[in-house]
Amino acid sequence: MERDPKNKVVVVTGGAGGIGYEIADKFLKYGAKTVIILDLNETLGVEAEQKLNVMHGEGKAVFIKCDVTKDLDKVSQEIFQKYDVNVLVNNAGVLNEASVRQTLEINLIALIDWSMKFWEHWRTDNGGHGGTIYNVSSIYGYENNPFIVFYKASKSAVLNFTRSLGHPTNYETSGVRVIAICPGFTDTVILTGEVWDIHNERFQKVMKEEVVIQKPERVGEAAVEIFKVANTAETWVAKNNEPIKLVQFTYEEVAP
Template structure:
């Protein structure tokens, strides 16, 4: 009897390890990526497909860019690999049930959709903070192990602004602080052990996208903002896409990572830009 119990125990341990490994393997996964019609979201979809996902579901509110992105990826990876669904993540959470019914099971949710519009703080908070929270909770309830779900992974695209305090882009910074705190809290090991839902955050630095091509700071701060950030190293969206693959394969739940200048590392807990540092950058 003791031998049989030992054998069964070993089988359980091996099974847990196998599930842990498969949970960090993109092959065969069905993945939702919000805001994937271009920029960082598109790069994540592209890199996930290159690493063997079964299907990418693009959610985006721009139908022209969404159709174009889907067609490009279909030509590259196969027509059955990509689906585009017109969706405004701030309003269309009700689409979740239809998506699951038609395209499930869903194994991974990437909350990438975001905006940088300092003159629209309410819209920015809804898009960058509220939407990823609500979609994450939808996915969590659907996939949690303790309610019979398959488990899964949520990747929230935050920003280096999510752990930084500095006097520019204040509404955007606030929105990303909320997203990052939510990811770490819901992804806490306590919650992961209970639900089997792994949640990780990726914090990109300055990245060449349509969003950052716009004016990023208030008029009265713009010149100072340019001086303070003049030495920052920019990166292409593909660097963020590759980073998303890496953290999916390696990151533990509740962790946050940064990708700046194409270099990936664990994100710091907190950074505060002092007035002295700003004055030195301006002089």
């Protein structure tokens, strides 16, 4: 049942636009009970709530204004009091190579903080009902080139966090599945983020000539596909409009 989106209550950070909005939309398309959109942009958040409710039914989408770096305790308490949540999608993110601190605070530290808040709430060994933590990383979490150094650092750390917290040993204890999706280049505002001046010309050339830029709708569909099949600690890729694929990591397994 944990892999069936039907009747799930899903929280999506950074859900007012782009990939987050499409993930929210597709979960509702495939039967989610409620999607709770968290975003700092109140105008886009209200619009997203309205659009999703028109498409999927009144009350199916709820927007809560939220700064993921500051509002964890207040917003999570509100959510836990009102909803029996099943899925947390950690999607909020930035591409800002002018600020390593902002990049890590939003892409990594906030993601870890939100994950642990929900993990503790859901732990079956503490009386919870389990759930799924779903982290949005990037192909740049495991691919390498000279560009967007801080962004890559944050997204690769997300993958190691996913694989460690979601390790089968932790899953057996907690009942919380932890999985990740790595989108490829996707047509969202993040592609307009600030990069180092020494990289800008070449990075723009790569985007124009060397990669396929997919629509966020495709990533939303892929996210639900992955939700249905992923085992805990797994990372799946959705790039170039291709079918989803499991990312194979090689590492030495250490006994718990």
